[in-house]
Amino acid sequence: MPIYEYEPDDRECLMCEGRIEVIQGIEEDPLKYCPWCGLEVVRVISRASFKMARPSGADRAAQKGLTTWKRAEKGKWEKVAGPGADMIVSSEEDFKAVEEEKKPKKVIDLDA
DSSP states (O other): OOEEEEEESSSOOTTTTSOEEEEOOTTSOOOSBOTTTOOBEEEEOOOOOOOOOOOOSHHHHHHTTOOEEEEEETTEEEEEESSSOSEEEOOHHHHHHHHHHHSOSOOOOTTO
8 A cells, every 4th residue: 555645735734744644545535634633634746666576586596597505404405496416414524614714713912
C-alpha cells in the first residue's frame, strides 16, 4: 500500500509540523481532514520511490557458472548449486592451520 502525504489546506498546523504521511490503498478516497488535528487537508504530489529486485540465489549463481556452498557442520560444506564436488571436508591439518592464522604474529608491549 502506498504512503500518501497531506498538508493543511489554507493554514499551517503546529501539531502536525506541516505534512503528514498516511498509508492508504490506491482505491481509497483522499482524506478531507487530518486524522490528528482535524484541519482540512489536501493530498500533495510527492516523490515516488520503488525498488525493482532481480531474482538472486544459488540457482542464479549456478547459471553463471559459480558454485554455492552451505556449512553442514564444522569442517564440512555441502554444495547447494553449481558445478564441482558435492561436499568439502576439512582435515585436521586444516583446522590447525586456521588456528595458527588466528594467533597474533607479533606482540607489541605498549608500556615499554
